[in-house]
Amino acid sequence: MKKNLFCLALILLSLFSFAQKIPFEIKKSALFKDEYKNSTIVLAEDDGKGGVVIVRSYYGGTFSTGFGYYFEHYNSDLKLIKEFEYEIKYSKVVRQSSVLGIIMDGEKVHIIDFIYEKDQKAYICSSISASINDFNFKKTELFRVDSEEIRQFAFLGFGVFDSDSGARMIVNEDRTAFAVTVDIKDRNVETHKMFVFDQSLKKNIDYTFKRDIKDRKFVYENIDVSRDGKTIYILGKVYTEEQRKKKEGGKYQYELTSISEGSVKTQVFDSEEHFAASLKTIVLDDRLVCIGFYSDRKDRRFKGICYSELNPITLEIKKVKYNTFTEQFLVDKYGKDKDKELKNLSFRKIITTSNGDIIFNAEEFYLTVSTFTGPYGGGSSQTIYHYDDIVTARINKNGEIVWARNINKRQKTSGDESYISYTSTALANDAYFFINTGEKVRKLSNDRIQFGQTNTRRSNLNVIKINENGDFDYQEILDDEDNEVPFMVSNDVISGNSTFFMGRKGTKKLLLKISL
Incomplete structure (x- = not known):
């Protein structure tokens, strides 16, 4: 009997071990309503005084058209100090348009816009900028591409790079620099224009990336900007004729190219007898890492995690590892x-x-x-x-x-x-x-x-x-x-040790801040 009670106690202890105290602090804004039902947090920046500047994009539905941004300045208790609505409007000569992203430089906010102007026969990338103190927005052209060069306009979804068409903005981890990439029309040579700017809109890189291979045989895996904003890294999955003849593993190779002022380097590596369906790059202070899942059978059945480390300056491969999933992981899963x-x-x-x-x-x-x-x-x-x-x-x-x-x-x-x-x-x-x-x-x-x-x-x-x-x-x-509203848990913005979520139910909205 004592043995049974002891076993029961151990089981209960193991079950309750999941529910330990996790220290966190939550703050909520007041419940509010917008003119537009659909809005998403796109940026949260500390104001340096304990408060936060929140930027939300909005768009109209079936019965209410409109697109733009809400700018909201909250104090440390999430009480609203100031708000401003900026609606994006285009002239009749603009045939296609998209906002690629937003970046802040101190008290200045920059909306990065990409449009096609029919009368000028050009795709134009501009910054719509203002101080958060007066929200007096002004437009500044960053670059333009002749319409004969660019592919049919098609913008990319958040977090996905499409090798076939469109333009995309990539912001580095510290949000001190960003790149805008534009696909150029050439079926036989994979071509992209690459522009890199710092947060004050100074242009650091203007480069046309080319790879002598058919467009459809070069797949962009990842594009990253270094922390100092002076180097852009391009990771591509390339289907070459040589790799097609491989007897084992994936019939492709990975190519990592670094581009900086006056310097272009490329490193080629493959997954040998393994299949590495997709890789991501991570730019660290002294390391450049390519990481992803791999399998020994087919692309989408994964056995573990592969890791390749390169020198961020020379692109020399320093180490390659293939880690199978741990026993603990398999117990968790199955x-x-x-x-x-x-x-x-x-x-x-x-x-x-x-x-x-x-x-x-x-x-x-x-x-x-x-x-x-x-x-x-x-x-x-x-x-x-x-x-x-x-x-x-x-x-x-x-x-x-x-x-x-x-x-x-x-x-x-x-x-x-x-x-x-x-x-x-x-x-x-x-x-x-x-x-x-x-x-x-x-x-x-x-x-x-x-x-x-x-x-x-x-x-x-x-x-x-x-x-x-x-x-x-x-x-x-x-x-x-x-709670009066559920929270959109997959649409978050992180600032420091705080994570911000928007809650919404119908037209009712609420901002939530969770600090760890």
Whole structure:
């Protein structure tokens, strides 16, 4: 009997070990309404006095047209000090347009705009700039490209670079510089114009990147700007004739090119007998890292994490590692050690810790289509977006896995994706994840937990902490019953050790600040 009671106590202790106290502070703004229902936080900047400047993009719906930005200055208690609405309007000669992004330089805010002006037969990139003290916006041209050079205008979605068309803005990690890249029309030679500016709009690089290969055989994996804003790194996945003849592994090679004033270097490397479906670059102070998932069988069934480290100046390859997933990870994922490989993983965010380790995050993301047939024939289809398990791993400076964990999650939607998925951040050497769930956290076998479905009618906000040893706890931050609005957990903005979320239900909105 005593033995049974002891075992029961151990089981209860292991279950409750997940719910340790995680220190955090929350602040909310007052509930407010906008003229426009749809708005998203795009920027949060500390004002140097404990407050924050929030920039939100807005756009009209079916019955209300309009596009622009709300600028809001809050004090340390999230009380609104000043607000300003700036609507983006174009003349009749503008045929195509898009705002590529926003960057701040002290009290100055720059909206980076890209348009096609028919009368000038040119695509023009400009900055619409103002001080947050008076919001007197003025337009300054940054560069232009003749319309005969550029591909048919098509802008890219956030976080995805398309090798075939469009323009994109890339901001470096410290938000001190940005690049604008434009695809140039040439089927036989992959060509992009690359422009790099610092936050005060000084142009550091104006370069036309060319690779002597057909456009469709060069896939952009990643484009990064160095911390000093004077170098741009281009990572491409290239399908060459030589690689096509390989007997094992992926039939492609990776090419990393660094471009700075007066210097262009390229390093070629491949995944040997492995398949590395996709890689991401990370620009650190003294390291340049390419990291991604790899498999030994086919591109989308992953076995572990590959790591390549290069010298950021010379691009010399310093080390290459292939790390298989840990036993702990397999237990998290499957309940016990099984010989399985993951699939459908999408990069979400890469974080560096205070000691230089890399926290590499991904999510099981895939689409399914449901078809409905009516009683009298005909029918319709619906696309379902699935956001399942979170995969996270910590890689040290030697390129080795310190820990790898799987956070079980089952979420899907056919509508607004803002309330599902997750946000990740780090403080010191700990990783944090913010997740919504519409139900209590479910306990699984082998000390595992699972976060379930959420929606705009019921959504509880949770935080997960993974410490430097890979141990994790979770805690509910806000219960659905205590909030008038659910929070868009996948649309966040981070400033310092604070993460900002917008809550929305209908026209009602609220700003939430979580400080770790």
